Every structure is written in C-alpha cells, then in structure tokens.
Amino acid sequence: MAKIHGFNIAIGFLLISVVINFFLVYNHFAYRVANQELSWSKEAALEAEAVASISCSGHGKAYIDGVPFEGVPVCECNSCYGGKDCSQVLPDCPADADSGDPLFLEPFWVQHAASSAVVVAGWHRMSYRFSSNDKSSITVELEKCIRELHAVIGNAKTDGRYMVFGAGSTQLLNAAIYALSPEDSPSPASVVASIPFYPVYKLETEFYNSVQFKWQGEASLWKNRSDTSGTSIEFVTSPNNPDGKFRKPVLTGPSAKTIYDHAYYWPHFSAITSAADEDLMIFTLSKLTGHAGSRLGWALVKDEKVYTRMQMFMSLNTLAQSHDTQLRTLKLLKVVLKERGRKMFEFSYKTMRERWERISKSFSSSKRFSLQKLEPQYCTYFKNVTGPSPAYAWIKCEREEDEECTAVLQTANIIGRGGIVFCGDTRYVRLSLIKRQDDFELLLQRIDAMISKESGAAYM
Amino acid sequence: MAKIHGFNIAIGFLLISVVINFFLVYNHFAYRVANQELSWSKEAALEAEAVASISCSGHGKAYIDGVPFEGVPVCECNSCYGGKDCSQVLPDCPADADSGDPLFLEPFWVQHAASSAVVVAGWHRMSYRFSSNDKSSITVELEKCIRELHAVIGNAKTDGRYMVFGAGSTQLLNAAIYALSPEDSPSPASVVASIPFYPVYKLETEFYNSVQFKWQGEASLWKNRSDTSGTSIEFVTSPNNPDGKFRKPVLTGPSAKTIYDHAYYWPHFSAITSAADEDLMIFTLSKLTGHAGSRLGWALVKDEKVYTRMQMFMSLNTLAQSHDTQLRTLKLLKVVLKERGRKMFEFSYKTMRERWERISKSFSSSKRFSLQKLEPQYCTYFKNVTGPSPAYAWIKCEREEDEECTAVLQTANIIGRGGIVFCGDTRYVRLSLIKRQDDFELLLQRIDAMISKESGAAYM
Numbered sequence: 050m051a052k053i054h055g056f057n058i059a060i061g062f063l064l065i066s067v068v069i070n071f072f073l074v075y076n077h078f079a080y081r082v083a084n085q086e087l088s089w090s091k092e093a094a095l096e097a098e099a100v101a102s103i104s105c106s107g108h109g110k111a112y113i114d115g116v117p118f119e120g121v122p123v124c125e126c127n128s129c130y131g132g133k134d135c136s137q138v139l140p141d142c143p144a145d146a147d148s149g150d151p152l153f154l155e156p157f158w159v160q161h162a163a164s165s166a167v168v169v170a171g172w173h174r175m176s177y178r179f180s181s182n183d184k185s186s187i188t189v190e191l192e193k194c195i196r197e198l199h200a201v202i203g204n205a206k207t208d209g210r211y212m213v214f215g216a217g218s219t220q221l222l223n224a225a226i227y228a229l230s231p232e233d234s235p236s237p238a239s240v241v242a243s244i245p246f247y248p249v250y251k252l253e254t255e256f257y258n259s260v261q262f263k264w265q266g267e268a269s270l271w272k273n274r275s276d277t278s279g280t281s282i283e284f285v286t287s288p289n290n291p292d293g294k295f296r297k298p299v300l301t302g303p304s305a306k307t308i309y310d311h312a313y314y315w316p317h318f319s320a321i322t323s324a325a326d327e328d329l330m331i332f333t334l335s336k337l338t339g340h341a342g343s344r345l346g347w348a349l350v351k352d353e354k355v356y357t358r359m360q361m362f363m364s365l366n367t368l369a370q371s372h373d374t375q376l377r378t379l380k381l382l383k384v385v386l387k388e389r390g391r392k393m394f395e396f397s398y399k400t401m402r403e404r405w406e407r408i409s410k411s412f413s414s415s416k417r418f419s420l421q422k423l424e425p426q427y428c429t430y431f432k433n434v435t436g437p438s439p440a441y442a443w444i445k446c447e448r449e450e451d452e453e454c455t456a457v458l459q460t461a462n463i464i465g466r467g468g469i470v471f472c473g474d475t476r477y478v479r480l481s482l483i484k485r486q487d488d489f490e491l492l493l494q495r496i497d498a499m500i501s502k503e504s505g506a507a508y509m
Numbered sequence: 510m511a512k513i514h515g516f517n518i519a520i521g522f523l524l525i526s527v528v529i530n531f532f533l534v535y536n537h538f539a540y541r542v543a544n545q546e547l548s549w550s551k552e553a554a555l556e557a558e559a560v561a562s563i564s565c566s567g568h569g570k571a572y573i574d575g576v577p578f579e580g581v582p583v584c585e586c587n588s589c590y591g592g593k594d595c596s597q598v599l600p601d602c603p604a605d606a607d608s609g610d611p612l613f614l615e616p617f618w619v620q621h622a623a624s625s626a627v628v629v630a631g632w633h634r635m636s637y638r639f640s641s642n643d644k645s646s647i648t649v650e651l652e653k654c655i656r657e658l659h660a661v662i663g664n665a666k667t668d669g670r671y672m673v674f675g676a677g678s679t680q681l682l683n684a685a686i687y688a689l690s691p692e693d694s695p696s697p698a699s700v701v702a703s704i705p706f707y708p709v710y711k712l713e714t715e716f717y718n719s720v721q722f723k724w725q726g727e728a729s730l731w732k733n734r735s736d737t738s739g740t741s742i743e744f745v746t747s748p749n750n751p752d753g754k755f756r757k758p759v760l761t762g763p764s765a766k767t768i769y770d771h772a773y774y775w776p777h778f779s780a781i782t783s784a785a786d787e788d789l790m791i792f793t794l795s796k797l798t799g800h801a802g803s804r805l806g807w808a809l810v811k812d813e814k815v816y817t818r819m820q821m822f823m824s825l826n827t828l829a830q831s832h833d834t835q836l837r838t839l840k841l842l843k844v845v846l847k848e849r850g851r852k853m854f855e856f857s858y859k860t861m862r863e864r865w866e867r868i869s870k871s872f873s874s875s876k877r878f879s880l881q882k883l884e885p886q887y888c889t890y891f892k893n894v895t896g897p898s899p900a901y902a903w904i905k906c907e908r909e910e911d912e913e914c915t916a917v918l919q920t921a922n923i924i925g926r927g928g929i930v931f932c933g934d935t936r937y938v939r940l941s942l943i944k945r946q947d948d949f950e951l952l953l954q955r956i957d958a959m960i961s962k963e964s965g966a967a968y969m
Binding site for chain 2: 055056059060062063066069070073074077088089090093094095096097098101113114115117125148150151152154155158161162163167169170172173174175176177178180188189190191215216217219223227232249252253256257258259260261335339342343344345361362365366367368369370371373374375377379384
C-alpha cells in the first residue's frame with residue numbers, strides 16, 4: 050500500500066518535473082525570440098554600452114574614441130572637474146562662459162538613448178552619391194524631415210525653396226557670399242552687418258580676399274556713405290547673436306541682398322512669432338539639437354541661380370556633406386519630431402528659461418552691471434506668451450571706469466566674450482548660457498559672489 | 510513486484526527529468542551570460558541588421574536612411590540593375606566608367622561587418638571640441654592611427670609633421686592654396702599643374718577669384734614664359750590621376766611651392782617605392798578604404814606657419830570635421846591596421862590587379878585603342894615586384910579620324926571622362942576601374958564587343 054502510495058507520488062513528481070521541462074524549453078525559446086539574436090552589430094553595440102556605462106559622477110563622459118588608459122576607455126571630465134571619475138572639483142577654476150557650445154541639450158539625448166542611437170555599417174553609403182540614378186548628395190529622407198520640422202515648429206516657410214546642406218552654418222555663410230556677389234561686376238559686392246554681430250561674417254569675408262566681394266563693416270554707416278553703389282550683401286542674424294534681439298535688414302532696394310542667419314530661431318531661444326519667409330535663410334543643427342560636433346547646417350533658397358551657385362561652391366569646397374553625419378542627423382530629427390517636437394522643445398525651453406530667470410535675478414540686484422532687456426512674446430509654437438530664454442546674456446558694465454568689461458569679469462574669475470569681438474563696445478560682454486549645467490552653476494555662483502561684493506562695497 | 514518495478518522506472522524518469530531541468534536552467538543562464546544583454550543600443554542594432562538582411566540579389570543594397578516604400582526600406586539597385594530585388598538587368602544601359610567612385614572596396618567591408626560597424630550614441634561628442642581642456646578639433650586616437658598606418662605601409666613619413674583634417678582631399682587642396690600664397694604680395698601666386706591633371710585644381714583656384722592667387726595652367730609652359738616671377742604653387746599628383754604615373758614637380762627653387770596630392774599612393778593602386786617625404790602631402794580616406802561619402806582627408810605639413818594658415822582656413826570654412834565621421838573612420842582604420850594591413854591590401858590589390866590584367870588583355874588585340882604603359886615595380890610594402898594596378902585606364906584613340914575619343918566610346922555605349930576634362934587631348938579618355946564589380950564586368954563586356962567589331966571590320 051505504501052509502495053503504491055510512493056509510486057503515485059513519484060508519478061506526480063515526474064509529471065510536475067516534465068511540465069517544468071516543457072516550461073523551461075518554451076521559456077528559453079520564447080526568450081530567444083523576444084531577445085532577437087544580433088549578429089554583426091553586436092560587437093559594436095556591446096562596446097558602445099560598455100563605454101557608456103563607465104561612471105563619471107555626472108561630471109564627465111567616456112567615449113569610444115577617447116584616449117584609453119592602459120587599453121581601457123576613461124572619463125573625460127567636464128570643465129572644472131577632475132580625477133579618475135570626475136568627482137573632484139578643481140579649485141579656482143574659471144567659469145568659462147566664452148563659447149556657444151550648445152551642451153545644455155546633452156541630458157535630453159542621454160534620456161532618449163534608445164531612440165537616438167544609430168548603427169553605421171562598415172559598407173554604409175560609401176559612394177560619393179546617394180543614388181546611382183540621380184546625382185544627389187543629400188539624403189532625401191533628411192531633407193523631408195527638415196521641411197516637416199519647419200512646418201511643425203512654424204519658424205520658416207520651406208515651400209518653393211531649394212535646400213543646400215553645409216558643414217554647419219559656417220560653410221553655408223561662405224557659400225552664400227559667393228553665390229550673391231556678381232561674378233563679372235567691375236566693383237566687388239559690399240558685405241555688411243549691424244553691430245554687434247557674429248564675428249565670423251567679417252573674418253571669413255576678409256579671409257577669402259576675393260575680387261568679388263569686400264567687407265565694409267557696419268551696415269548703417271555704410272548706408273550713409275556717399276560712395277556706395279553696386280551690390281550689397283547684408284548679414285542679418287535674427288534672433289541676434291550676441292543680444293537675442295530680432296533684427297531686420299538696414300539695407301533695402303533691388304541691389305541689396307540679405308543672408309538671414311536664423312541659427313537661434315528655435316523655441317528654446319526665442320518665441321516663434323511668425324514663419325520666416327525670406328529669400329535666403331540659414332539654419333544649423335548645432336543650435337537645434339545641440340550637435341555642434343556633427344557640423345550640419347542647411348540653407349533654404351528661393352532663387353534657382355543662387356541655389357545653383359551655392360551648390361557649385363559646395364562641390365568645389367568639400368564636394369558634399371558626410372553621409373555618416375546625414376544618417377545620424379536623420380535619426381536625431383526623427384526623435385525631435387516625435388509628439389510634434391513637444392518632448393525636446395519643452396525640455397530645452399524649460400532649461401533655457403530657468404537659466405535666464407536665475408541670471409536675471411542675480412543681476413537685478415546689481416547697479417554695476419546690466420543685462421539686455423527682452424520682452425515676453427506670443428509663441429505660435431507653444432501657443433502661449435513665453436518669457437525670454439536667450440542663448441546669451443549680453444552684459445553691460447555701467448560704471449564709467451569699467452571700460453573693459455571682460456577685465457572686470459576676469460577679476461571675478463569669469464571668462465566672457467568681449468563686445469569688441471562682435472565689433473562692438475568694450476563695455477559689453479557676452480556670457481554663454483547654453484553650455485552644460487555644471488558650467489552654468491559655476492557661472493552663477495561667480496556672478497553672485499561678484500555682485501555680493503559690489504553691494505558690500507557700496508555699503509562700506 | 511510489477512509495481513515495484515514500475516516505481517523504480519518512475520523514479521528513474523523523475524531523476525532524468527530533474528537532471529534535464531537543471532541542465533535547462535543552467536543552459537538558459539549560460540546563454541544569457543554569453544549573449545550579454547543590450548539595452549539602449551539594441552533597437553538601433555536590430556534596425557540596422559533588419560535593413561542589411563534585405564536581399565537585393567547581390568546587385569544593390571538597402572540602407573536605413575533610404576526612401577522607404579509603404580514604410581519599409583527597399584533595395585537601391587546598382588547601375589544597370591532594377592526591379593524590387595535588383596535582379597533585373599536593364600537593357601541597353603550604358604557602361605558608366607566616368608566617376609572615380611571607389612566602390613571596389615565595398616565587398617571587403619561587407620565581409621568585415623562585425624569589426625567595422627560602429628554605434629553612435631545620441632550624446633556622442635556633441636561639443637564643438639574634443640576636450641574641454643585643449644582646443645583640438647581632431648580625435649587624438651584617429652591621428653595616432655593614421656600615423657601608424659603610414660608607418661606600416663611605408664608610403665609617407667609623418668615624423669615632425671603636423672596633421673590637418675579636411676572634408677576629403679577637396680577641402681585640403683583649397684586650404685593649401687590659401688596657406689601657400691603670400692598674403693601681402695603685390696602680385697598673386699601662380700597656380701599650375703602638368704597636363705593631364707585632376708580638373709578640380711583649376712576649377713577651385715578660379716572659383717575663389719582671390720587676390721592672392723591666380724590659375725596659370727600648364728606648369729612647363731608657365732616655366733618657359735619670360736614674365737614669371739613671385740611665388741608659384743604647383744599641384745603634383747603622384748601617382749597621377751588620370752594616368753597612374755609617378756610625377757615630380759616641374760618648378761623648383763625657393764619661391765616654388767608644391768602641393769603633393771598622394772590620394773592614389775596606396776598599395777592597391779601603385780607599388781610603394783619609398784616613403785614620401787615632402788613638405789605638404791595630402792591623402793584621403795576615399796581612395797584608401799573606399800569611403801568617399803564620409804568626406805575625410807588629411808594633410809601632413811612640415812612648416813608650422815603653413816599648418817597654422819591651413820587650420821585658419823578650416824576654422825573659417827567649416828570650423829571642424831564631423832565628429833561622427835571621425836569616429837567611424839577610427840573604427841575603419843583599426844580594421845585596416847589588423848595584421849599590418851594585409852587583409853585589406855591583399856584584397857584590394859588583388860581586385861585592382863585582376864581588373865588591370867583583364868582590361869589590358871582586352872585592349873591588347875586592338876589597334877584602334879591603346880592603353881597607358883605601366884611597368885612592374887618593387888613594392889616595399891608587399892616586399893615583392895608587383896604588376897601595375899592603376900585606378901584608371903587612360904585610353905588613346907589611335908586612328909587619325911578618331912579625334913573625339915569619348916564620342917567613339919559612346920557609340921559602343923561606354924561613358925568615359927574625356928581628356929579635355931583633364932586639360933589634355935581629346936584623343937584620350939579616362940575609364941574608371943574602381944567602381945563596383947558589376948560596373949567593371951559591364952565595361953569589359955562593352956569593350957570586348959567594341960574591339961571584336963574593330964577586328965571584324967579589319968578583316969572585311
């Protein structure tokens with residue numbers, strides 16, 4: 050009887066065990082199906098994830114193309130941080146607010162790692178061209194994506210306009226000057242801009258030393274000169290770098306050509322007041338997604354002849370834009386376009402708005418320094434009145450003796466970009482608000498310390 | 510008794526089943542450990558592999574940034590192939606041997622898919638610069654890799670030379686002209702080259718229309734003119750495009766500057782006879798690994814002033830080279846460097862050598878056409894005498910009436926690049942031998958048909 054009982058128990062266990070057998074086999078295959086097998090891309094994916102998982106205390110990053118230490122990738126620390134894991138704060142490190150490096154967007158891309166990563170196969174688009182049929186050197190899908198983005202954000206009209214890709218806006222500015230200046234005119238085209246302006250306009254115009262165009266400086270001064278004739282080319286940056294103000298051209302008329310640099314016309318830096326509708330408009334990925342290192346920009350061009358000449362410049366200058374960059378940009382813009390741009394622009398506007406509010410508050414108690422005045426405006430994208438959130442603070446030193454404003458800030462261990470760089474007054478300094486959060490916090494700390502001394506001195 | 514026997518069997522099965530369970534559990538975990546979990550990179554990896562697995566009959570490829578059809582990526586067919594899976598041969602399609610698109614290397618990268626793939630994270634190197642400490646805009650590791658490659662191949666000395674990155678050799682040629690022409694000279698520098706030469710030299714020199722330099726055409730003609738003075742800048746392409754011959758400068762002396770374009774000085778196109786040791790040498794990824802679409806080149810520059818001026822050109826022209834491209838190039842060159850370059854250069858030399866032998870054989874029976882003569886030479890890299898394997902066939906039409914050689918080839922449905930494009934004789938045509946195998950096979954087929962008619966006509 051006991052044997053029979055034992056037999057039944059054994060059969061029971063056997064059945065359970067066999068059921069477990071089936072379950073485990075099923076589970077294993079279900080797992081393998083769910084976790085699809087990767088083949089050739091796996092090595093690269095593992096490498097990228099291993100490097101990304103290196104902890105740098107939130108104050109640095111390791112990169113797969115970094116300089117390894119004893120064969121192992123290491124942390125590259127943010128400014129003013131050091132040590133193996135970037136946990137050490139470097140003492141007396143200057144608050145460097147010089148460069149317009151748009152790293153405030155970095156955390157957004159870390160948060161959206163899965164959707165923004167891209168695998169580049171070894172054989173990806175090796176050809177000079179995108180297709181053996183047409184001779185195009187730009188990705189059709191990327192062009193479509195950019196047009197869609199402008200439509201969604203409402204910052205520029207793209208209908209009836211050609212698109213030219215360039216290495217950032219930098220190369221497109223070059224191409225535009227060449228394309229707009231007459232080839233066979235006896236006198237060169239006059240290139241101008243309104244002070245304060247982005248210094249590259251002047252530097253590159255002068256550097257090429259071309260027979261076709263000549264740098265003539267301040268637009269309004271040039272307008273009032275008596276000896277002006279022939280074609281003029283005016284750079285109009287709107288919103289303006291450094292001061293964030295909307296700009297209109299000073300020169301008008303049939304021989305006045307305008308290059309609109311709309312690098313900063315995105316919802317994080319400015320209210321979108323209407324869709325820009327000019328003949329030649331330039332945008333750049335750097336100030337849209339923060340990928341300055343990718344060097345991609347685009348021009349929207351109405352006139353076919355100007356477009357053709359810009360293309361000619363591109364083909365003789367660099368032939369085309371990197372296919373690797375075009376691939377990555379496509380992936381990034383697809384992420385931006387999700388939910389009609391809400392996710393990215395809400396993050397980016399919130400970040401920039403907070404920074405502006407905090408720096409405004411800091412300077413509000415100062416009599417020695419003043420900040421540019423910017424008004425809230427209705428933003429057609431956010432469908433709301435939005436407060437200012439510019440890329441740069443444009444500081445003025447108000448005291449008579451503070452003629453060299455950069456020097457004044459330097460005594461507080463702050464590095465700004467002097468007004469003179471923008472062909473403006475040395476009483477002004479540009480402070481970049483678009484770098485990493487670490488940089489902004491240090492900057493604000495130094496500003497607060499500087500201003501607190503000022504009032505201290507006033508009370509003494 | 511039977512029950513006891515049954516009981517023992519049941520226990521036996523139970524034990525087996527339990528052992529199987531342990532095995533399955535162990536196996537599952539061992540599998541998971543071996544197939545490490547991927548997180549954020551997985552989506553991109555799966556996407557890349559799915560697109561790569563689309564079959565295009567060996568006559569095309571699908572790309573992740575291609576134009577999808579109904580949301581699904583589709584094949585992009587090689588020239589002269591069509592249909593959904595590129596299996597249809599397009600009738601009467603011209604054999605297009607015009608472009609120097611270096612796709613003969615594509616199969617190598619397909620074979621080395623795992624080691625050459627790269628995952629670009631969304632936050633990868635967003636900054637303008639590579640490091641917050643130095644102001645470098647080039648990857649230290651990539652520069653190291655390129656120097657190592659030159660040392661391994663023995664085609665150029667890199668010691669005591671600066672390195673400048675450019676968008677292919679195209680941008681570097683521009684930068685070099687600017688850097689070598691005196692800024693404050695009363696007369697412009699004279700830019701020359703020996704016919705036949707790469708047409709971009711002339712086109713870009715003229716396009717910039719600069720006060721600093723002027724295109725003066727054929728080097729030897731210019732040398733013999735009486736009115737020559739001041740700085741000269743000579744482009745020397747060695748091996749030469751189009752004819753594959755080694756070249757030396759025509760102009761010498763203290764004010765004669767030379768830009769050495771060594772795009773084709775790699776073991777697949779030429780014997781490496783000695784390490785080039787010139788003041789300004791330019792190389793490009795396009796003709797090394799075949800990644801023309803990535804637009805990366807480098808210059809090796811001895812003189813610090815010239816280097817600084819080239820850097821200045823770069824920073825005003827495009828600011829820097831794409832970080833995405835630099836990352837990918839690093840990965841590719843690491844593959845090239847494996848086994849001291851053996852794998853890639855044996856594949857690439859074998860491919861080019863076979864093509865040259867086959868096209869030479871085809872033309873050997875022709876009296877109407879002749880091919881340039883190239884001699885076997887000792888290659889220090891392969892440590893052997895190697896037969897010619899040039900990038901281009903430089904065909905001459907020998908009959909008196911065949912003055913327009915491109916037109917003659919066109920009647921045989923072959924597209925070549927006419928000698929006139931290289932500022933040379935219309936009796937010459939360049940045929941590209943570096944495109945895909947499909948292109949080469951069609952070209953050879955057309956050449957054979959053309960030559961067979963020629964002898965047929967002779968016997969008539």
